[in-house]
Amino acid sequence: MCLIDVEDADSLLEHVQDLISLTMDDFPEDQINDDAAKYAAKMLKASITDGTRDGHLRIIQHFVMFHLRRKSKWDPKPVDEKTPHDIATFITQKCGPVEEGFEGRKASQIIIYLYSTAVSTRAALTMWYRSIRPNESLTEWRLDSVTNTWRGLPTRSRYVSQFMVGLEKTKAKAGEVSSSARALAxxxxxxxxxxxxxxxxxxxxxxxxxxxxxxxxxxxxxxxxxxxxxxxxxxxxxxxxxxxxxxxxxxxxxxxxxxxxxxxxxxxxxxxxxxxxxxxxxxxxxxxxxxxxxxxxxxxxxxxxxxxxxxxxxxxxx
The missing domain is CATH 1.10.443.10 (Intergrase catalytic core)
Structure with missing residues (x-):
């Protein structure tokens, strides 16, 4: 059940947009003085198209709003052992079949859209956590025993990886018997x-x-x-x-x-x-x-x- 009233949706959306704007400025060109650094920044920025970036921002916005509605004091910036579960919960909500109370498509259509939607969502949330944790490793997720803090990206955690593998196997299994999609003849x-x-x-x-x-x-x-x-x-x-x-x-x-x-x-x-x-x-x-x-x-x-x-x-x- 949502903990935030419907009439608060506008203020919540504005809060999320401000939060994303503050954290997603990942290419501050005014701080680049060296020509080689400028060229490298240009290549990095070209690695993702504007359309893909806009799509990722929409997914991030929905991710933050989804959890704020579930828990009004939820903070999207800190990461801990619960963050991978937050990611999987959001993907489930967006990809799960409507017959089971989720926001995805009917079961007959899940085969086509389920895994691709999950992959796009994971990529968008990777961009989000890279932005708020720019100095972390991009390939791992582990607990630092010395500082007792989590290092890396939560989207790279074993839990999220196993969750994605499960979705892929579900898609493959369903595809063996599905006749809901085919090429035009x-x-x-x-x-x-x-x-x-x-x-x-x-x-x-x-x-x-x-x-x-x-x-x-x-x-x-x-x-x-x-x-x-x-x-x-x-x-x-x-x-x-x-x-x-x-x-x-x-x-x-x-x-x-x-x-x-x-x-x-x-x-x-x-x-x-x-x-x-x-x-x-x-x-x-x-x-x-x-x-x-x-x-x-x-x-x-x-x-x-x-x-x-x-x-x-x-x-x-x-």
Missing amino acids: LEDIHRLHDHCTRADLPISQRCAGIIRYVAYLLAWLMLLRIDEVVNLKFENIDKVPGERRWINVGLNTRKQNQTGLLHSWRLHANDDDPRICPLRAFILLASLYGRNVEKSGPLFLRVSAQGAVMQSQPLQVL
Whole structure:
């Protein structure tokens, strides 16, 4: 049961944000005078993207708020023998199935999300404890018998490691019998096309469906994650004037390569199977957007309840 009233949530959130701001300034550039040190700091800062860092900060914020709600006098900065248990408790709360009172997904969906969520949470909390304990070892967690204090990072403790191994084995065991997730097949793309382009659909559903169909088709053709495709911009599409047989799609940074333009795909027209033809898909998208949508910024846009394409609101991954 939460020990903090609901009406105190705003002040609690402000407290957590202030706490994180004070402790997460891990690259104080104004204190670096040596050129080599500046370069090293630049490389260190580049080791984590802004998007990943923002995600970690959200997880840290939820971690602190979760324990403050359970125990109002809980302090997130000190570490002791209970800290690894605090970490495991939070991961369990966020990853456990809703049927058992946790905040995760249904049991049928846990296979997909359970372990990846736990890994992300552990990485975020490692960043947190590294920030508040910058001089500690990054690879151990032990009790100093001389000072009777815990050294290292609690996310590296045996307890947390065994907890993560247990989650991974649960995922692997469930995956042996799970059929809840699979790769898209040609028949799936055909059905998606046929459903999203139905003339009897309400205008808003048809417009939104066409945008999603094009996004999933590109992901399927280029073997990309759907979030990589949804993040495409108009500037990533290179259509040579007068060329009717192919179109180039360039992809910026990816999870596996974050240093710049990684690769480009040349997608050719497919007259044998129009439902998976990328050129026809782009023509369908262009006819939906019309002349009122500015051809810059996010390529995939949201649709209002009235069927209007909203230029300022990019499509979000569901």
